[in-house]
Amino acid sequence: MKNSLIQKYNIPGPRYTSYPTVPYWDESTFSKEKWLETFKKSFKESNTSEGISLYIHLPFCESLCTFCACHKHITKRHEVEEDYITTVLKEWNLYTNLVDEKPIIKEIHLGGGTPTFFSSDNLQRLIKGLFINAERHPNFEFSFEGHPNNTTKEQLQTLFNLGFTRVSFGVQDYNETVQKAIHRIQPFENVLQVTNWAREIGYTSVSHDLIFGLPFQTKENVIHTINKTKELQPDRISFYSYAHVPWVKGVGQRGFNEADLPKDKEKRELYEIGKQLFADLGYVEIGMDHFALPTDSLFKATQEKTLHRNFMGYTANKTQLMIGLGMSAISDSWYGFAQNVKTVKEYQELVNSGEIPVFRGHILNQEDLIVRKHILNIMCHFSTSWDEKLNQFDELENSITLLQEIKEDKLLKIQNNTLTVTEEARPFVRNICMAFDRRLQRKQPETKLFSLTI
Incomplete structure (x- = not known):
C-alpha cells in the first residue's frame, strides 16, 4: 500500500457504530417521550417477526487499563454487584411495562467494564431475571x-447453562513492555486456560481481541502475539486500531507519552502484517477489523449478506430493536438512539425513582435513515447502491462528488449507481463512509472528536 495514500487519508473520522454518530446527534429535537414512541413502534413492528437484542453494560473493573475508552467504574468492592443487578432488572421492567406482549429476546451481549467482575450467582440472577417477563427466540x-485474568470456570459454566455459546476474551498484546504501558499484565497461560475451559464446556465461538498501535508496540510484538494466538486458534479475532482519544477520556489514556505510539506508516504496517498472518492461518477478513474462520457464524453471515453492525460491533444477527441496559448503555430502535446517564450513582437514582435513565439521544429523519443504510452496507458488505429512488437523498450528488477523488486513487469502483470498495482499500472504509455522512460534511468539528481512521 502506498505510503502517500496512508498519509493522505489518515485523518480523524468516526468508527460508524451508528449513523448519525454520537457527536452529531440532534438533541434539540430529542426527548425521552419521543424515544419511547420509537421504542414502542419498533417493538410492535419487529418483536414477533425477528425478536429484539439486549446489550447490558456491566461497568465495574478492579483496575484501570490505560488503552480503554469505555465507560467504567473502578472499584474492588464486590458488594456493588447485587444493587447494580437489581437496578438493571428494574430498568428492564420499566421497558417491558410499556408493551402489551412478552419481548422475544434473540440476542444478549454482556459488555463493560468487566462482566466477569460479577460472581456466577449474580450473573445467573441477571439472566434469569430478564426472562421472568420475556421469551427466547428459537x-x-x-x-x-x-x-482472562478473572474469568473462572464456574462463570463460564454458569453462563453456558443459561444459553451463552460465544465468549470474547480481551488479549490486546502479549509483550510485557506493552502490557505494563497499558496497565494490563496478562500472561499467555491465563488466556490458554480460559480458552480451553470455554471449549471443554461447549462454547461454539471463542473470540480474542487484539489491538495494534499500542505504546511501544513493534512488528516483532505483533508477530509474537499472533503466533501465540495461532496456538489457541480462536474462532474469531478482532484486530482493533488503538483509538487514542485522551481529549475525550482524560487521564485514563495519559499513561504514556504520545511519542511512545506507533505513527502513520509504522502503525499501518502493524495492521498489514497482522492481516497477512491471519490470512495465512485461514482467517477471512470480515467487515472492518474483524477476522473469522470459515466455520464461524460471522463468516456465514458475510456469505449470506446478513452481517449487521451496531453499538455491539459486528453481529451475525440483525434485530431492528436493541435495548441498552445499564449505566451509559445506548439503545437503538432503528428510528432513534438513546443513551443512559454515565455514572452508576445517577443511573441507580433515576431507575429507583421509576424513570427510564435516558439523558440524550437522536430521532432519525428520512435522510438519516437512507444514509444509515448506505453506511451500514459499506461497513458490512463493502458495497452499496442508489439505483432505486428509495435509496437516494437530496445531497447524494455531493457525496458522489466527494467519492471521485477516492475513486481516482483506485480505492473504490462506481458502476451503474453501485459503489464497490476494492480489496486493497478496506483499510480506508471509514473514509469512504465519511463521504456519505451529510451531517459531518455540513459541519466539520471545531475540536478533536474522533480517532484517526488508519
Whole structure:
C-alpha cells in the first residue's frame, strides 16, 4: 500500500457504530417521550417477526487499563454487584411495562467494564431475571466479554447453562513492555486456560481481541502475539486500531507519552502484517477489523449478506430493536438512539425513582435513515447502491462528488449507481463512509472528536 495514500487519508473520522454518530446527534429535537414512541413502534413492528437484542453494560473493573475508552467504574468492592443487578432488572421492567406482549429476546451481549467482575450467582440472577417477563427466540445467540485474568470456570459454566455459546476474551498484546504501558499484565497461560475451559464446556465461538498501535508496540510484538494466538486458534479475532482519544477520556489514556505510539506508516504496517498472518492461518477478513474462520457464524453471515453492525460491533444477527441496559448503555430502535446517564450513582437514582435513565439521544429523519443504510452496507458488505429512488437523498450528488477523488486513487469502483470498495482499500472504509455522512460534511468539528481512521 502506498505510503502517500496512508498519509493522505489518515485523518480523524468516526468508527460508524451508528449513523448519525454520537457527536452529531440532534438533541434539540430529542426527548425521552419521543424515544419511547420509537421504542414502542419498533417493538410492535419487529418483536414477533425477528425478536429484539439486549446489550447490558456491566461497568465495574478492579483496575484501570490505560488503552480503554469505555465507560467504567473502578472499584474492588464486590458488594456493588447485587444493587447494580437489581437496578438493571428494574430498568428492564420499566421497558417491558410499556408493551402489551412478552419481548422475544434473540440476542444478549454482556459488555463493560468487566462482566466477569460479577460472581456466577449474580450473573445467573441477571439472566434469569430478564426472562421472568420475556421469551427466547428459537435462534437466540448470547455472548459476553471475559477478562482472562478473572474469568473462572464456574462463570463460564454458569453462563453456558443459561444459553451463552460465544465468549470474547480481551488479549490486546502479549509483550510485557506493552502490557505494563497499558496497565494490563496478562500472561499467555491465563488466556490458554480460559480458552480451553470455554471449549471443554461447549462454547461454539471463542473470540480474542487484539489491538495494534499500542505504546511501544513493534512488528516483532505483533508477530509474537499472533503466533501465540495461532496456538489457541480462536474462532474469531478482532484486530482493533488503538483509538487514542485522551481529549475525550482524560487521564485514563495519559499513561504514556504520545511519542511512545506507533505513527502513520509504522502503525499501518502493524495492521498489514497482522492481516497477512491471519490470512495465512485461514482467517477471512470480515467487515472492518474483524477476522473469522470459515466455520464461524460471522463468516456465514458475510456469505449470506446478513452481517449487521451496531453499538455491539459486528453481529451475525440483525434485530431492528436493541435495548441498552445499564449505566451509559445506548439503545437503538432503528428510528432513534438513546443513551443512559454515565455514572452508576445517577443511573441507580433515576431507575429507583421509576424513570427510564435516558439523558440524550437522536430521532432519525428520512435522510438519516437512507444514509444509515448506505453506511451500514459499506461497513458490512463493502458495497452499496442508489439505483432505486428509495435509496437516494437530496445531497447524494455531493457525496458522489466527494467519492471521485477516492475513486481516482483506485480505492473504490462506481458502476451503474453501485459503489464497490476494492480489496486493497478496506483499510480506508471509514473514509469512504465519511463521504456519505451529510451531517459531518455540513459541519466539520471545531475540536478533536474522533480517532484517526488508519
